[in-house]
Amino acid sequence: MCYSAKHIALFPAAPFRSRCVLETTPGTIDFVTLVRNATPLAQAVMAVLVIFSAISWGIIASKFAQLRRASAQTTTFLDVFRKSSRFSEVQSVCGNLAASPLVGLFQAGYAEINSQLRSTPPDPNKPAGAASRPTLKSLEALDRALLRAAGVEVSRLEKRVGFLATTATISPYIGLFGTVIGIMNSFMGIAGAGSSSLGVVAPGIAEALIATALGLFAAIPAVYFYNEITGRVKAFTVAMDDFAMEFLNLAERNFT
Numbered sequence: 001m002c003y004s005a006k007h008i009a010l011f012p013a014a015p016f017r018s019r020c021v022l023e024t025t026p027g028t029i030d031f032v033t034l035v036r037n038a039t040p041l042a043q044a045v046m047a048v049l050v051i052f053s054a055i056s057w058g059i060i061a062s063k064f065a066q067l068r069r070a071s072a073q074t075t076t077f078l079d080v081f082r083k084s085s086r087f088s089e090v091q092s093v094c095g096n097l098a099a100s101p102l103v104g105l106f107q108a109g110y111a112e113i114n115s116q117l118r119s120t121p122p123d124p125n126k127p128a129g130a131a132s133r134p135t136l137k138s139l140e141a142l143d144r145a146l147l148r149a150a151g152v153e154v155s156r157l158e159k160r161v162g163f164l165a166t167t168a169t170i171s172p173y174i175g176l177f178g179t180v181i182g183i184m185n186s187f188m189g190i191a192g193a194g195s196s197s198l199g200v201v202a203p204g205i206a207e208a209l210i211a212t213a214l215g216l217f218a219a220i221p222a223v224y225f226y227n228e229i230t231g232r233v234k235a236f237t238v239a240m241d242d243f244a245m246e247f248l249n250l251a252e253r254n255f256t
Helices: 005-010 031-037 040-083 087-091 101-118 139-158 161-193 198-255
Strands: none
Touching: 031 198, 040 087, 040 101, 040 139, 040 161, 040 198, 087 101, 101 139, 101 198, 139 198, 161 198
């Protein structure tokens, strides 16, 4: 059995095979107290990391919502596109499916086809009144229009995702900077107090390590979701390439 110093003082003559004195547990310092007692520079570092983390989570939530809408509307658009017999029928539903990147490609291709067909002069060798089959001047121009539209759609899907990469890269360094400053302050406190006991050192080191913890808290989710979002954007890029080839094949069969 282990007895405290108080019990030993009350029974000094009592025989004990072994005596152990329980040290009083020091009061615990919670996170809020450490932040409140931190230096202004350390608090500024923590505030920057919290801002980076909050913005990152906002971007993550908005991008996942955007990608979910894009995925659902892409499925609907492809179903309409493959069942329709005329491009004008597909164009009529594009306004309701604007979140799909394939809609941007289709509208760019459709506009290029209409532009080329309107500028095509009538064939002088055909008799007057005879119906002429519309033909495209250049499939290469149509291909370039689809490529430009694909670039615009990829940029829209990747908008603000770069901030996640920035957060993942610099947050640990910002946290490390705060930790270094905190440890320097701890050593100066030791020098000023003339003691290196745990009670003197521990609060400063704990304060310093909070910055590192906040840096990792901001960086780890940013790395994971950056890779996740980038992977989904790449899947949309592949889908856009496939759709562009399908669109070109249809245009070649019907307008050349």
